[in-house]
Structure formats: C-alpha cells, structure tokens
Amino acid sequence: AQTVTQSQPEMSVQEAETVTLSCTYDTSENNYYLFWYKQPPSRQMILVIRQEAYKQQNATENRFSVNFQKAAKSFSLKISDSQLGDTAMYFCAFCLGASNTGKLIFGQGTTLQVKP
C-alpha cells in the first residue's frame, strides 16, 4: 500500500524568506503523480503544483517549486519570497498513474505561518 508522510506538523517563516516543506512517500510502483495542495483559513483546497514521476525535471509554478528525488522517494516544496497569503496548511498527495480512479492519498499536513 502507498503511504505519504509529512514529518513537520508546523513551520514558520519570515515574510520574503524561503521555506521548504518536506514530504516522503512509499510505493513500489514507477508510474505515479505527486501533488501539493494548499488549504488557507478559508478551507478551500487549492492545487499548488503537480509532478509526474516519469519526468526528471522538477515542476515550478512561480514562487513554488519542488525537489523531486525519486530514488529517495522524497517530494519537498520550496516557497520562495514568502508572502503573508502563503499562510495555510499544506498537504502532499500521491496518485498511482495506473489507477482507474485517480484516488489521492494524502499526508498529515504541515501548517505554515508566514510572519510579517
């Protein structure tokens, strides 16, 4: 069975600085997808970034980038130039590529506080 682990329950960062959130996962499959979702205080979950396991290049979306280490089964999220609006809970998620349901498996979440 696949599992996703986020070992940092809470983190904080000063505005404009860089922070990295950690995520590890366990699978014996080769074809899968990884995601980071953001849940602000409004509770609306928003997709931040998506990585396809067969792509070696790390995904990037503006100030958000990932460090995907397939052999180590690690998928960390880097937020550059942190803004107050980045304050949220962040979830790492995994999906098997061969799945016919697209079911996501989530980590425990990391609460990020951006301080002014």
Add this chain to the structure above:
Amino acid sequence: DVKVTQSSRYLVKRTGEKVFLECVQDMDHENMFWYRQDPGLGLRLIYFSYDVKMKEKGDIPEGYSVSREKKERFSLILESASTNQTSMYLCASSFLPAGGVGYGYTFGSGTRLTVV
C-alpha cells in the same frame, strides 16, 4: 468558474441523528470523493464513486454510506451520528484518469460537522 459546492459550511447534529452531507459539482467529472480531515491525520478517504450508482469504500467507511443518483451529486450519509464523527468533511471531484494521467482534484470548501 468551475465549482464543487457543499451544502453546509457548519452543521451541528445530535447523537443518533441521521445526517446528510450534500456535494454538487458542475464540471461533468466522473469521479467524486468524500474525505474527513482531522488534526494530525490529514485527509482520510471515506467513500468514492466513479460513475452514477457506483461506489467504493475508502479507508474508513464504517458508520457512513453514500448515494450517487446523478452524475453531479454525491451525498454522504451518517446513518446514526456519533461524537467520534465530529470532523471536517471535504468533497472532491475529478475526471477519470485517461492513459494513466492523474489530474488531481477540485475540492469543495468543507463542512465542519459537530455531533453533540
């Protein structure tokens, strides 16, 4: 703007009541999911559906049932609410993966259920 709409943002029910949580999506997605979110546990899958009248158990289905009579609507039913079902409930939807591609979910904004 595409949406997943959950009928209630906050709900308070009494122990033993039958509770219905409704979710509607306007994106013509095949898949719909119900998760519960608890601190330190992340999101755990209760049930999902990949077609009308089709349903599959997730990781924690005990005490819950679901109904999907129309493609756009997926209901979660607590047959006899108990205090340990006090939680945040999140509905999500997605397209069926095509060619093994995982798209991730679109989420509703959650229902915070308190059972007293």
